[in-house]
Amino acid sequence: AEAAEQGRPMAEIAAELEASYKQAIDALGVRSVDSFPRATEYIQPIIDLVSRLIEMTAAYEVEGDVYFDHTSAVGYGKLSGRRVEDALTGTRELAGAQRHPADFALWKSSTDDEPGWDSPWGRGRPGWHIECSAMSMAELGETFDIHGGGIDLLFPHHENEIAQSETATGKPYANIWMHNGLTRIKTKAASGEWQDEKMSKSLGNIRQIDDLLSEYAAETIRAFILSTHYRRPLDFSDEQLDNMA
CATH class of the missing domain: 3.40.50.620 (HUPs)
Incomplete structure (x- = not known):
């Protein structure tokens, strides 16, 4: 769908996303x-x-x-x-x-x-x-x-x-x-109450790793990810990352 919207070959977009992923894990020391x-x-x-x-x-x-x-x-x-x-x-x-x-x-x-x-x-x-x-x-x-x-x-x-x-x-x-577990982010519902929501591209609430790496050290992001057991949800917030810095 994205290839059709952009009028570009599917393989070209896939190659860009793969390269971005590899750069991110390399920057994080994975x-x-x-x-x-x-x-x-x-x-x-x-x-x-x-x-x-x-x-x-x-x-x-x-x-x-x-x-x-x-x-x-x-x-x-x-x-x-x-x-x-x-x-x-x-x-x-x-x-x-x-x-x-x-x-x-x-x-x-x-x-x-x-x-x-x-x-x-x-x-x-x-x-x-x-x-x-x-x-x-x-x-x-x-x-x-x-x-x-x-x-x-x-x-x-x-x-x-x-x-x-x-x-x-x-x-x-x-x-x-x-x-x-999935990464969650707090969002405000129509009722005005804050709720935990899965971070996903389809919901439009995603934070790109490239953007985070421009704001925080790789070690800070790694420490944040490792602060929760891998099977449990990871609650994302800039405040949490600031506390890890």
Whole structure:
């Protein structure tokens, strides 16, 4: 969407964001990682994984879209502890030929103005969950030690990663799951009361790390982040950072 709004190639914007991220973690003194996989470079492994699930009848294709059948996963919901019935309360209606609301997209057909790649099901793009499974298994193997992410990804993203990966391989996906708390910021509600709100781009309340680094030393920001247990929410305020300085 951002690429379309700016009239620029998607890869160009992605490269800028990746470079900015790497500069930020370097400035903060964070040790880097061995690999920065990009979903667009793993299209064939993604297609292969989707094809394997279809062959196992764990996924089904309808008019260019491919969905994972959640009933084919043993113990679906075991990571989050959610029952399918509870998780679906208040959810939207079926999308297209989706058989059940809990079934999720592995591959979506693309229109002419959307990113897309050729596949056995026509031109399309990967679903969100399958990208991570394919990249993780390509880089780390079918079973690896630690999988991390924000607590907001616990369900449905990580739950669906487990479902599709373990169904495809018959092996445990990750041995340990680590979920960090979210960064919160205080905002004033319409009632005039202050409330804690998740910091996110969609809410328009985000503070860029580049801006913070221009105001505070990297050591101050690191101390602030480490002042809270990684599983707990991190309450952001300039006052907190000032106290750390």
